[in-house]
Amino acid sequence: MKKKKRVTIKDVARESGLSIRTVSRVINDDPHVKLETRKTVKRTIAKLGFEVNAVARSLKQKKTNQIVVFIDQHQGMYWGSFHNEIVQELLRRSKREGYRLLISASSADSFAEDENDGFALVKHGLCDGAIMFDSKPDDKRVSYLKSQQVPFVIVGKDITNDDTPYVDLDNEYAGYLGAQTLYQNGYRKVAFLLGDESFVVNQERARGFQRYFEDQSCPTPIIRFGVSDMEQAYRMTNQLLTDVDLDSIFISGDERALGVYRAVQEQGLQVGSDIGILGIDNLKMGEYLYPPLTTIDQPKQAFGEIAFNTLLEQLKDPTVTAKRTLITPQVVERRSLK
């Protein structure tokens, strides 16, 4: 049993007694075709089970109708609920605008040599535009996209270039807001747990957090980087709880809050009444922690919507200037603060 031969436009033309040109017109909904001819062609297409070969079409049109979302596999946590909820929105919008959305793994470090890194999709002309998650400072992929004038948008911040489009949370304010929320709820012995310090987002959040306490002329609170998953959140909380006198924990990332909750509860403490916990993200799961997590919202839908529109503008007109959007976060009050 050998692979079935593909049905091509040529077969359809022969079978229906018309030229390739006419079949092509029907496929592409060109109005200049007699109704009767159109019907004949459509019938033949159905009969033969013909499907246009998108590869051939792209070669000629230099357009793929594909958009790629790049997601990096940083420290094991390949893809969280945060990415998930944004991708949902991207999917909805790209469908509406006639683009196919592909998701591909790509890393800022290995893309250059690695033919199987997802970034090959842009190098080899397999997409019209890109949406980049998890971009790092000095990301070579960003320079590449710029130099090749491939439309793209970063979800996150770009501190390396000043002419690249992005959408980001106002992370410095998120840190500030977190500090303020805790302080105004009467907490004074606060620890802030964040992921790797090399990520800009964490630097910004820490800075805003620190600034608030400086504004209150308070001593600098505890800040711990390198807490990038539940496991580390669990360990760090345990350690802090035994070593330091704490009344609250501000944890960057709702998923990691799970580790904090467990540590707190294992020490016989109550989240809320004994120790306040504040997250960032506002993921669905935060609502089902006990007690439900008070958190700083990242409006995922807005992220997706703005990212897509920013890309779409470039797709339609390559000369538009880079648009940068900063989203202002808000607190979602639930019950993990007293």
Add this chain to the structure above:
Amino acid sequence: MKKKKRVTIKDVARESGLSIRTVSRVINDDPHVKLETRKTVKRTIAKLGFEVNAVARSLKQKKTNQIVVFIDQHQGMYWGSFHNEIVQELLRRSKREGYRLLISASSADSFAEDENDGFALVKHGLCDGAIMFDSKPDDKRVSYLKSQQVPFVIVGKDITNDDTPYVDLDNEYAGYLGAQTLYQNGYRKVAFLLGDESFVVNQERARGFQRYFEDQSCPTPIIRFGVSDMEQAYRMTNQLLTDVDLDSIFISGDERALGVYRAVQEQGLQVGSDIGILGIDNLKMGEYLYPPLTTIDQPKQAFGEIAFNTLLEQLKDPTVTAKRTLITPQVVERRSLK
């Protein structure tokens, strides 16, 4: 500023004073090229920043070196940690075998008409093989793949056809094992919560569960379908806890266990000592619930490995017969049972 013209093989040939044929040889590592010639070409390629156009290459070779993973967006829960961990493994292996892995959303219902559904990738010849998650009974995509002889593998079960390759957990045994685990731990008033009844996986799990109790000549325990997210798990648990006398809950899906935990704790009950909870999946997060969740493991890495190998065999030799693998689950004991 208009889009930069792509550098083609022609440009490289002209610039290096050689034929296209020779440049093509160098690109494809054909040994029949004088070392010096090869060097010249490579230098020119670097100088011009040439990258092969994969679209043109695919058109000729009828091979894309791409594998697509299809994931369905069922009831809002587009992609869970379970998919995530399997995709990790698929990514590792495809990279090693020289394939690019793309992830795309596709639904069993809408693929036929919808040009932007991910399944267009196979209809239009944009991939060499497919890995299907979330396939449903009578999935038209499966028939299509079969009829077009596109290599594929299903992660899950196919009860419609008897000649399609898949990897699945022995779900009936998982249900049986869950019942047994609970029973042998002394639980008698059990409720089993599962997702939509239309999914084969849920039917099988329920069947195995029921069979165990029949074997013990016990009355049929409570089984509730339609519990497919944390929200519904929370509600159902709340309802059951007030309406029925229960000593344990068996919940299909660790993520949903979060909702069960919250309901139990809100009623002032202790997970473990008052109410036993048993999950299925063994996701990382289960370890960080308090108390840590006892669960039935789905070996994600094995899933990914077997799925990939099953596909790879077909990619290498289209005549191999469909291979089906059933993985036997085991219990991971933690502390949510007394």
Add this chain to the structure above:
DNA sequence: CTGAAAGCGCTTACAG
């Protein structure tokens, strides 16, 4: 070891 030429399956000015 190297090259001229056909062809993959489409689209698209250009004619008629």
Add this chain to the structure above:
DNA sequence: CTGAAAGCGCTTACAG
């Protein structure tokens, strides 16, 4: 309203 022909950027028997 329809068609013959060139061309997108590669690869690949076939020659030499």
